[in-house]
Amino acid sequence: MRRPLGRPNLWPLYYALRDARLGAGRNLVAAVSAVLVAAFAVSLAALVFLGSDATRSAARLLREQAAMRVVLTEPSEATSPAGRAEAVARRIRALPGVASARVVPPEETLAALEEAFGGTVDLGRLFPENPFPPSVAVFLTGPDEAGALAARIARWPEVDEVVYGQKYLPAVLGLADFLRRAGLASVVGFALLGLAVTVVTWQLAVLSRLAEVRVKAWMGVSPWALAGQFAAEGALLGLAGGALAAMGLVLVVHRVELALATLLPWPLAPPRFGPLVVLCLASGTALGAAGASLALALLARREGVFR
Amino acid sequence: MRAELPGPSEAPAVAWLGVSHVFPMSRRGRGRAARPALDGVDLRVAMGEWVFLVGPSGAGKTTLLRLAYGALRPTRGEVRVLGEPVGVRPIHLLRRRLGLVFQSFELLPAKTALENVAYGAEVLGRPPGEARRLAEAMLSTLGLEDLADRFPNELSAGEQQRVGIARALIHRPAVVLADEPTGNLDLASARVVFEVLSRIHRLWSPAVVVATHSRELLAWGGHRVVRVEGGRIASDEGARIR
Structure with a gap:
């Protein structure tokens, strides 16, 4: 057993x-x-x-975002949208804490939006006249000053809105x-x-x-x-x-x-x-x-x- | 195969020594005086002895058996099985030395009679081949070999109980405790079941304690009959040891 x-x-x-x-x-x-x-x-x-x-x-x-997008107001009849955007970009580049600034043309914004929809929507046909104003993509040297810089740029008359990640933090x-x-x-x-x-x-x-x-x-x-x-x-x-x-x-x-x-x-x-x-x-x-x-x-x- | 037996031959197989048992009252019944199910029972069953426990429902027969296989603890007194006090060692170790037969057969419906009997050996850890050989031998010993390949739903109630007994006793226990094993059967089937138990008793002489209502079967075999009434031993006829 x-x-x-x-x-x-x-x-x-x-x-x-x-x-x-x-x-x-x-x-x-x-x-x-x-x-x-x-x-x-x-x-x-x-x-x-x-x-x-x-x-x-x-x-x-x-919190670590060191980038922001500056959206410009509608330009008046007299001024060229591209020229005005480039002028704003130059002013931004001169600010302390800014690494670079690049003008984003309305076509690029539309294309990015189309990509976000996965190519399922033809926005070019939906909006024959591109409704997006030019904007400026800004890259900072660090995230710490983003809030202060955004507040400063937002006060400029040519600027409609400053979009940056920390805003949603x-x-x-x-x-x-x-x-x-x-x-x-x-x-x-x-x-x-x-x-x-x-x-x-x-x-x-x-x-x-x-x-x-x-x-x-x-x-x-x-x-x-x-x-x-x-x-x-x-x-x-x-x-x-x-x-x-x-x-x-x-x-x-x-x-x-x-x-x-x-x-x-x-x-x-x-x-x-x-x-x-x-x-x-x-x-x-x-x-x-x-x-x-x-x-x-x-x-x-x-x-x-x-x- | 036989379970180890204690040395001295005078040690009873099962002994209830001054045993009383009172079931705890349910919540709803609290406040009422509890009636003892057993009251100072002294009963000894010798090795190899066959004892019928008889008495009306609620007399305490099942309680006596449940105390012996460790399902209940006595409120007072002591129960010894094969010389060992019940409850000292884990109950499952005690049960491996016992053969328990109940009114319900509990055959596994998806297994044949042979597989059901072999299952008893498998549960105790025997290898599959050995379990099958033991089951075949057990069925053959009990004259049930013709039922080997049948499934439970192809067996009569009496046949199911005989297969259930073969499974419960495949390890050749030294003590068999049967609680109303023929409670679900007609007299003819009950007789056949008792013949199976008798054959086992003749083969390896286990102590057999059977609680039953069946008066017709008591005279059969000339065994000791203990009458339990109101939780006490009312009479004890034909005892070998007292």
Whole structure:
């Protein structure tokens, strides 16, 4: 009956994995539900994480912005728009803290806007007469003086508006702060919601295999071994759900990144796919394992499996 | 295969020593005086002995068995199985030395009778080939080899219970505890199930404790009959040890 020392009996592990595979196969609806629930819960939590991360990155980028666009007013009949723009650019170049200034003709602005729409709209046909005034692209030696310079240039009579990233910084910082605070609560909320739904889903799976659970309990399988078997099953299905969520999110984030890259005039920091994937896989696995073992514990108690 | 037995032959297989048990009251029932399910029961079952526990519903038969396989802890007194106090070691280790038979068969519907019986050995960690050989031997021993390839839904209730017994006892336990094993069966099927249990008893002489309502089966086999009423032993006929 006894095995020699040093040779662990791995057959229970083999049977547990076999029963897990067979159980998941026979209860395909419950297994697929467990995967989808994990994927959904993980996606929601990861989206909050991504939103928080993206606003923090945006705030950092805006703070570091050393570029601005000076939009000019409509010129009077007498003056040449191009000549007036060049004169403004010269005045800007003379200011301290300015590295360079370049006149952006209206055609270039229209072309950039067309590119932002992904080439789906022919703005040249929509606006036969280009409505955009000339503007001046200004590059600063550093971001620190951007606010003061923008305020100074905005007071010039030829200038309609000065657009620069730091202008939006307070709003983005506010959003980042909100997401950071709300994010934690959301993640906890989604985790609890995901766990509750996972437990309910797993209860259906365990319920359909109650005979197997009872036989094992009667034959002397320890509660921990049984919980371990279902936790392993839950972990595997949760991992699949996490992988599904990770694939979906990477795809979505990549598409959003492409869209933003054409819309925004400054380069974006590449999204952190590594932590995102690890977060999805780890939380999916943990959610599945916790949900399945909790479902078993609740059902075993309710059905008196070990009594 | 047989579970290890304690050394001294005089040690009973199962002993309830001054055992009382009171179920805790539910929230709604708090304030009412709790009636003990068992009240100072002294009962010893010798190695290899067959004992019927009889009595009306609620008399305490099932509670006695549940105390023996560790599902309940006595409020007072001690239960010993194979010389060892119940509850000292983890319950699942105790159960590996017992054969538990219940009214419900709990056969796995997707497995054949042979696979169901082999499952009992697999659960205890036997390799697949050995588990299958043990199952074939067990079915053959109990005259159930013709049922080997049938699925549970192709078996009658009596056949299902016999397969369930084969699975529960595949590890040849030294003690068999059966709680109303024929509760779902007609008399003819119940007799067949008892024949299976008797064959097992003849083969390796486990101590068998059967809680039953079936009066017709009591006379059959000439075994010891312990009558439980109101949580006490009302009578004990044919005991080998007291």
